[in-house]
Amino acid sequence: MDEDDYAGPATVEVAGRELAVWARMVAVFEPTDGQTHWSGRLNSDHTLHELLDGSSTEITLRTTDGRATGKIGDPDPWGRYRVTGTGHPPFPPAPFPPAPVPLS
Numbered sequence: 001m002d003e004d005d006y007a008g009p010a011t012v013e014v015a016g017r018e019l020a021v022w023a024r025m026v027a028v029f030e031p032t033d034g035q036t037h038w039s040g041r042l043n044s045d046h047t048l049h050e051l052l053d054g055s056s057t058e059i060t061l062r063t064t065d066g067r068a069t070g071k072i073g074d075p076d077p078w079g080r081y082r083v084t085g086t087g088h089p090p091f092p093p094a095p096f097p098p099a100p101v102p103l104s
Helices: 046-052
Strands: 006-014 017-030 035-042 057-063 066-075 081-086
Touching: 006 035, 006 046, 017 046, 035 066, 046 066, 057 081
Parallel strands: none
Antiparallel strands: 006 017, 006 057, 017 035, 035 081, 057 066, 066 081
């Protein structure tokens, strides 16, 4: 990810536990289905790895700006877990860019 909508601390609720993690995420409005899709990575975490044991499952992800339910996937080669969700992200989405000014 070159530009993150959110990079900072988060709390992931998984398997009945709450873990403090570091998250990097983006949110994109998808006009084909009319929904916002958010995704990103959670930094490597030993406890998270032990809880998930490489499996994917439903999660709740919280930041200081919100919470959302989503899925956590398999770890990448660096131990970071992919998170995805649909709907309002657990962080304020980036504002839409201004509309282009028509040329006269």
